[in-house]
Amino acid sequence: AQSVAQPEDQVNVAEGNPLTVKCTYSVSGNPYLFWYVQYPNRGLQFLLKYITGDNLVKGSYGFEAEFNKSQTSFHLKKPSALVSDSALYFCAVRDSGNNDMRFGAGTRLTVKP
């Protein structure tokens, strides 16, 4: 079965600095990888996904993620963080042989002014 790990519970960055939220995955087939963001008292919002093609995926709100097959990673990045990026971020994976999605534990990103 597929699984995903987010090794950091919390990431703190200063506004204007680059940010990285880490994610590693495990699947038996080809991975389909996703990032979602959850703001307080709001539902999940889709940020970006990797299905196939270019390893660097660009998504909403200036976020991007790089698929690294050899390291089984899909880290989320943004060149310049905003205070409004502060939220809970979830990495998710789906195995090409399944339809259900498995989520990481989540990483709380705090961007300080």
Place this chain on the structure above:
Amino acid sequence: SAVISQKPSRDICQRGTSLTIQCQVDSQVTMMFWYRQQPGQSLTLIATANQGSEATYESGFVIDKFPISRPNLTFSTLTVSNMSPEDSSIYLCSVVIGKHGYTFGSGTRLTVV
């Protein structure tokens, strides 16, 4: 992508009672998924609901506790039965359109007192 209407958005229930959560999709979908997000936790898949067949439950979840209906291709319900405070969570439904278009409902925030 699909639009999901999930209700109720929140409820406070007495222990020992049951609550049925509804999920309506604006297009026909084969598979619907129900997730639980306990306070401060990630999303955990409860079950996968296909129209015309019984739901498939993940380890740790049973039909008697979380009965699911899927009467047609646009609608599903999840019932949380005989509730206890440990059932206090956010419950979300999700659908996949095509191969990779995952969409989540806005969630039902359940508090059991």
